[in-house]
Amino acid sequence: MNKRVLEFQEVTFSYKEKKQGHSVPVLDSLNIHIYDREFITIVGASGSGKSTLFRLITGLEEPAKGQIFINGQVHESRLGQTGYMPQHDLLMPWRTISENAALPLEVKGGHKEEARKKILPLLKEFGLEGMENRFPHELSGGMRQRVSFLRTVLSGSNVLLLDEPFSALDAITRLSMQEWLMTQWEKRKTTIVFITHDVNEALFLSDRIFIFSEKPVCSLQEVKVPLPRPRKLTDLNRPAILELKEDLLEKLRGKVKT
Numbered sequence: 001m002n003k004r005v006l007e008f009q010e011v012t013f014s015y016k017e018k019k020q021g022h023s024v025p026v027l028d029s030l031n032i033h034i035y036d037r038e039f040i041t042i043v044g045a046s047g048s049g050k051s052t053l054f055r056l057i058t059g060l061e062e063p064a065k066g067q068i069f070i071n072g073q074v075h076e077s078r079l080g081q082t083g084y085m086p087q088h089d090l091l092m093p094w095r096t097i098s099e100n101a102a103l104p105l106e107v108k109g110g111h112k113e114e115a116r117k118k119i120l121p122l123l124k125e126f127g128l129e130g131m132e133n134r135f136p137h138e139l140s141g142g143m144r145q146r147v148s149f150l151r152t153v154l155s156g157s158n159v160l161l162l163d164e165p166f167s168a169l170d171a172i173t174r175l176s177m178q179e180w181l182m183t184q185w186e187k188r189k190t191t192i193v194f195i196t197h198d199v200n201e202a203l204f205l206s207d208r209i210f211i212f213s214e215k216p217v218c219s220l221q222e223v224k225v226p227l228p229r230p231r232k233l234t235d236l237n238r239p240a241i242l243e244l245k246e247d248l249l250e251k252l253r254g255k256v257k258t
């Protein structure tokens, strides 16, 4: 459990504001340590820099200062080092489900037909049997998210970054997707970093919750979830967890500036 798979050392990042061109700081000398097989969730107000953190990890943005380690190394290019499921479902509408899922294998130079063969049993496992020749618009929201997650898993990385994967789903589908994700995480033995606005979702899923509270973010407040695994949704009704939830909401409320 002690191996660090993701580490930020004194990472600083700002955006150039378009109109006046001055830079807006988002992260300032931020340190983060995430360990092998952890489930981490990140909560925080809208615009606090959560997705930016993922864009830095994936190599879509570069820090102004500091270093990002993935699996103990600073990589010349971080692109492709992690599995990334962006905030908006990016399935390609003109590709079938199996073609969409196969994308990471094709990007790596794999043969189309071989990719398809690899994907068929996984589609079954992901509850998408018989969907391989359908197009994204023919699937339910939960199914589309499972295809996106399958694509993220097929990146082959041990670190998966999921940016609000369930936010567009109805409450019931969302709960069943949380349970489903939990099983997948346990089975695949990966590390997951998961962004959400839903405190219950964070409590149910994670080992530790990071709170993005200041702007720029200089340090993360951290909450450990004292629930054994396997977990049930009803575990969220335990008094200690209800207390923790109040505490989390308080921390978040205090930070939202309107």
Ligand SMILES: Nc1ncnc2c1ncn2[C@@H]1O[C@H](COP(=O)(O)OP(=O)(O)OP(=O)(O)O)[C@@H](O)[C@H]1O
Binding pocket: 015, 016, 017, 018, 026, 044, 045, 046, 047, 048, 049, 050, 051, 052, 053, 087
């Ligand atoms: N491409 C960009 N150019 C300039 N500023 C940006 C850009 N992308 C994000 N920002 C700014 O950086 C800040 C952090 O944005 P980010 O998308 O990381 O927030 P977030 O915490 O993911 O929010 P949400 O919960 O709404 O998804 C915001 O103030 C946003 O306006």
Ligand SMILES: [Mg+2]
Binding pocket: 050, 051, 052, 087, 163
């Ligand atoms: Mg975001």
